[in-house]
Amino acid sequence: MSQQTLSPAADKQTKTKKGKKSLPPKLIIKLGKFVWTTIWHLMMSKLAPRNKSGEYIRPSSEFRNSVGIEQGNVYQAATGRYNLIAGLGCPWAHRTLVVRSLKKLEQAISLTIVSPSPIEGGWVFNQEYEGCRTLAELYELAQPGYGGRFTVPVLWDSQTKTIVNNESSEIIVMLNSQFNEFANNPTLDLYPQELKEKIDQWNERIYTSVNNGVYRCGFAQTQEAYEQVYHELFTTLDEIDTVLNTSRYLCGDTVTLADVRLFTTLFRFDTVYYALFKCNRKRIQDYQNLGPYLRDLYQITGIADTCDLESVKQDYYGNLFPLNPGGIIPSGPDPMFLQEPHHRDKMSKQANPV
Numbered sequence: 601m602s603q604q605t606l607s608p609a610a611d612k613q614t615k616t617k618k619g620k621k622s623l624p625p626k627l628i629i630k631l632g633k634f635v636w637t638t639i640w641h642l643m644m645s646k647l648a649p650r651n652k653s654g655e656y657i658r659p660s661s662e663f664r665n666s667v668g669i670e671q672g673n674v675y676q677a678a679t680g681r682y683n684l685i686a687g688l689g690c691p692w693a694h695r696t697l698v699v700r701s702l703k704k705l706e707q708a709i710s711l712t713i714v715s716p717s718p719i720e721g722g723w724v725f726n727q728e729y730e731g732c733r734t735l736a737e738l739y740e741l742a743q744p745g746y747g748g749r750f751t752v753p754v755l756w757d758s759q760t761k762t763i764v765n766n767e768s769s770e771i772i773v774m775l776n777s778q779f780n781e782f783a784n785n786p787t788l789d790l791y792p793q794e795l796k797e798k799i800d801q802w803n804e805r806i807y808t809s810v811n812n813g814v815y816r817c818g819f820a821q822t823q824e825a826y827e828q829v830y831h832e833l834f835t836t837l838d839e840i841d842t843v844l845n846t847s848r849y850l851c852g853d854t855v856t857l858a859d860v861r862l863f864t865t866l867f868r869f870d871t872v873y874y875a876l877f878k879c880n881r882k883r884i885q886d887y888q889n890l891g892p893y894l895r896d897l898y899q900i901t902g903i904a905d906t907c908d909l910e911s912v913k914q915d916y917y918g919n920l921f922p923l924n925p926g927g928i929i930p931s932g933p934d935p936m937f938l939q940e941p942h943h944r945d946k947m948s949k950q951a952n953p954v
């Protein structure tokens with residue numbers, strides 16, 4: 601609302617119908633803005649830790665053990681022992697769902713979906729799990745007195761009743777290589793030795809500027825912080841678009857973990873990040889190559905089953921209160937665009953990309 605629209609009399613105290621004096625509208629607006637901005641900063645500091653310049657700093661994950669087949673590891677690979685806990689809206693958890701699906705690990709590693717609860721202010725189980733109603737309670741069970749954030753994904757060990765790992769970038773590496781004995785697609789290698797260096801380079805760049813870049817835009821608490829990340833994000837997307845002009849996937853003709861990690865952000869981009877996180881220079885659909893690349897990945901067998909755009913919308917627009925206090929969930933865009941032809945198969949020499 602523009603303050604210029606107020607009449608000159610607005611400065612003075614105005615009379616209500618009953619003759620009682622009320623504050624002048626200009627003062628009400630000023631007061632309202634002050635109160636709301638103060639509350640907004642307070643809420644944002646809880647939601648998104650920041651540095652001095654107002655830039656969002658993502659806290660690091662605290663459970664960093666690995667499931668492995670090497671002798672002496674308490675977390676031996678097994679079927680039916682580990683459970684993946686994920687929220688469908690979360691792009692980090694989504695990575696683990698994609699790898700679980702591509703490797704066909706559904707029978708070996710069970711899945712529990714949690715939902716965000718605006719009342720609890722965190723993830724809750726749809727049915728009690730390990731005697732817990734909320735993810736926070738499960739973290740507490742794993743580590744009494746745990747003081748960090750209660751995030752998904754979680755790789756849970758039902759034998760020792762603890763969290764093995766809650767860092768998606770590490771969980772996907774484990775799912776790719778440590779469960780092959782129990783996977784129904786064991787030969788698929790999304791992190792092959794000969795591409796490791798290239799994949800790692802992409803991962804670093806994409807994590808900072810794209811995966812976390814959209815959050816750094818959306819959670820920025822000063823104009824300067826926002827503008828800087830916005831520039832970084834779109835410079836990186838432009839560069840990726842150029843690479844995809846001559847390469848079907850980031851590292852060549854086959855899908856790797858780098859593509860999985862990029863995919864879950866691109867999938868949410870036009871629906872959520874473009875508007876809610878102010879990443880609005882361009883939509884992914886407007887890019888010459890990124891749009892078809894997104895559709896190419898989406899249409900790989902097993903990936904669409906892990907995607908739920910309605911949950912994504914509900915989770916972001918419905919739960920990030922300081923960014924969308926009215927809680928209105930946008931109706932668009934039409935998800936059918938994901939099913940349109942991508943024509944990128946012509947680019948690769950290999951028949952089957954995964």
Ligand SMILES: N[C@@H](CCC(=O)N[C@@H](CS)C(=O)NCC(=O)O)C(=O)O
Nearest residue numbers: 690692749750751752753766767768
């Ligand atoms: N580094 C973590 C980040 C996971 C993360 O931030 N998950 C969000 C959902 S998208 C979450 O659970 N947030 C709850 C909170 O921070 O309280 C990973 O990649 O696994």
